Amino acid sequence: MESKVKSLREIVAEIPDEGAHIALGGFAITRNPVAFVFELIRQNKRDLTVSQIVAGLETDLLVGAGLVKKIQYSGGSLDRFGRLERINEAINKGLIDAREYSGTSMALRFLAGSMGIPFIPAKYLLGTDMLNALLEKKDDAIRVERSPFDGERYVYLRALQPDFAVIHAQYADEKGNVIIEGPYWDVETAKSAKKLFVTVEKVVSTEFIKRNPEKVVIPSLYVSAVAEVPFGAFPCSVYRFYDYDKDMLKEYAEASKDESKFKEFLQDYVLGTKDFEEFLEKVGGIRRLNKIKADPVYGY
Amino acid sequence: MESKVKSLREIVAEIPDEGAHIALGGFAITRNPVAFVFELIRQNKRDLTVSQIVAGLETDLLVGAGLVKKIQYSGGSLDRFGRLERINEAINKGLIDAREYSGTSMALRFLAGSMGIPFIPAKYLLGTDMLNALLEKKDDAIRVERSPFDGERYVYLRALQPDFAVIHAQYADEKGNVIIEGPYWDVETAKSAKKLFVTVEKVVSTEFIKRNPEKVVIPSLYVSAVAEVPFGAFPCSVYRFYDYDKDMLKEYAEASKDESKFKEFLQDYVLGTKDFEEFLEKVGGIRRLNKIKADPVYGY
Amino acid sequence: MSLPYTTNELMAVTAARLLRDKENVVVGLGLPQIAALLAQNTHAPNLTIIYEIGVINPEAEEMGVGVADPRLWYRAEHFTSFVGTLGSILQKGLVDVGFLGGLQVDKYGNINSTLIKTEKGIKHINGSGGAADMATWSKRLLIMMRHEKRKIVESVDYLTSVGYLRGYESRREEGLPMPEDVKIITNLCVFGFDEETRSLKLLSIHPGVKLEDVLQNTGVPLEISGEVKFTDEPTTEELELLRNKIDPQRMYI
């Protein structure tokens, strides 16, 4: 049987050095593909377009590292830990081309892409300044039309099929069947891409998949490659595996407020480590990680 | 806590005597809402419009009973047991207004209805005689248009929101959270309706739901009422509960080939019994049902 | 006569009372969540709570830091995707009440969740997430905000969530469904909107608050006609539920 399991380094190496369009699966501070983004930064993948429903820590890192040319999203945060300061500053300074949507209009664009339909008509965005800004930029993903059935005004949201999507999940088998525990806001994002990479906490047997088919939210045929990266969302949470690391999130929130402190953070933790394990060791290793392991009943 | 559990009789009584539009969830000979259709026939609900992806035994019964005015579907069968002879004859004789779709074009109409979007653009039906026939009938659910994005031809499939949908599932709790084991082709059908009735093999505690949230495919807020009807799909199968009853399916397939034999079947089993339990008793009761109980590993 | 209470407690109780039994509500962290839980524990036991991230009817034992916090997902009845919540349940018209906050709200109930225009240029803060979408399709909107002159304004710097747009029938003309009701609950008062002009209207001021305080801290001129009502006070039962059951760690009340 063919295995889709590769190392994180190999997966990231498949992405062109310049100009790739990548959809990210994180949401604020949960199931973010942090290890993947660390490796993207190490391999210096430039001029990226990033698409995401609600952005999170991994997106802020990538923008802060100066690798993002364009972003399509509906905003985001570090929840109560703070804002996405690197993204905000890049927008304020006009350093990136930011296309702002509402969360659902992004989600529906991914859905259309995942289903192979050309667009989805919806009422979302009507009357908003997001719509005005997109129309002013002559964004080719958005048209205001009247439905030929009811004659009402709709926004036609063009299908989005990014070159790559990357999500972090709890489990996958070698074939690429993906299990997500808890909410799976990022499933349409994942399925929309031309190539889907999934980093997981644990690669499991296909026997485990076959005993739990109702937990499989992405069947193997959508998946290009799987990388096993335990704690791959640290310092963000992974339901049923580990809680977010409060101190590290505070450290990031603080560092990201200031460009030079952010650069130090990047140098210390990302560029100054050869891989994600080394980063995890550097911030405290197993002693630190043991503290955030999830309770099996509560899942956090 | 409010309970949505009602008797089958009460649920059917909520449907107007004439002219209701009902979507059915069965597929050939599996998870068909047979008990529900028996009760529809007993309560003589007339001039029905029926919408379904792939029709099955329950639909054939309803058409054979003369209660259906219009049907929208993609065909159907009793799998290898036979054809849907009552539907075929009604079409041949011009007794019903049949609007034939492909399976996916029906499924996408239900999806659009379930999502509250006005239509879905798709390539399905292009070039077929189903499309020609729908256009000849000036069906208001179908338009051939060019997408404003890529300029290509698409069929715009209008959202379908039937008055009622009825599916038969394995479990629901009193709140209306529905668990389906195995494939759930009928979930979009169910969610599309203005009112959704679910008949289930077993009403379970909300505690069971909360321990198995990944098995819940329809959350409670879509559900109007739940009726517990064990063996409610008999003689069709319900995965993990019971297999189809071969002899009874053969008996039905045979009876349905001939109008007078079908009328006898209807008289004996449906009109001549006061409820589904009495029908089950009449055909052999617990001895017969014990023979088709599912093996816990195989599910059939 | 009830116990002494905090402003946040009053806000939570006021919001909870606007929820009805069997309704479906989309909430975020903080006071909206507290309000929904209070309603569920009092007059609305069959309330369905939805988080946009894809969680329905959880029974959290701890407050969290946001809807992305697994603390909020405990004992959920259903997990789904963003498409499953705001792309389906909301869009089908099944959401009765959407709770909203934001950086600014204007006299027609429009909200800005994204950025502030300053003399130095644009200061990007956040983004609308699912808030814009909730404003599109929820039958009723409940906005909860700090009451400051720079936050309740004539016109928002950037319109993310549509309230009544430019007033009158403008929202409908834009192609949007009209909400049945929009209310703003601040730390000083409760606002509604005029049925014809759809502009901001004072409904009640909180006990102990002076009308002047409201007028001075509102960036929109208010027409006051007749006597101003006071917001109903919390009952002892409500306060005890809030303090002992719903937010015992007093994170939000």
Next chain:
Amino acid sequence: MSLPYTTNELMAVTAARLLRDKENVVVGLGLPQIAALLAQNTHAPNLTIIYEIGVINPEAEEMGVGVADPRLWYRAEHFTSFVGTLGSILQKGLVDVGFLGGLQVDKYGNINSTLIKTEKGIKHINGSGGAADMATWSKRLLIMMRHEKRKIVESVDYLTSVGYLRGYESRREEGLPMPEDVKIITNLCVFGFDEETRSLKLLSIHPGVKLEDVLQNTGVPLEISGEVKFTDEPTTEELELLRNKIDPQRMYI
């Protein structure tokens, strides 16, 4: 030299060899399923099998009566809906091969699954289910049919699944994606289609079948140029897999 074999075995083997490793195929019950399982057990271990009802990669231990038979769902890797299979996987272009049958096929590979026109009027038989959809979006189509004059015809009574429509570029002009390949496997021969006209073309006749039998039983005139090839015979290994592992009850072979 291989064992003696039945026509159904030859058809299954011929179809199996047209599948490639790592492909995604949508199959129905019977020979298509047998062919897919044979391919999986020989040269295509990474084949993904999809049933339109919402089942992916099961490992059935028994044949059933149709895709609605839970026998076919055993040890599946994923359950989904009709929208999840043909409304998503297929429509996104992820299906390499769609297996089709039907009542009639015409010289451009168009299929009729629904009704027959007789002197007495229309005789409705079935309906297209997911077959029409598979013809819309599968990259390759494999049609398996009994070879009868009234079933392989100039023009189908009712067109449900589009092959090459009216030949040449007509399918593309209709707005449909062009399939990479369409083949018909009958009990007598294998048909393909001309690359320019897109009309029926004999590719090979099965060993032991005479060209006359094919010509007489085909309702479309066939141009035969040069020598006619014979369909490759099954190997002993393939036959043993079919008989001992895949369909030991000999329901379909």
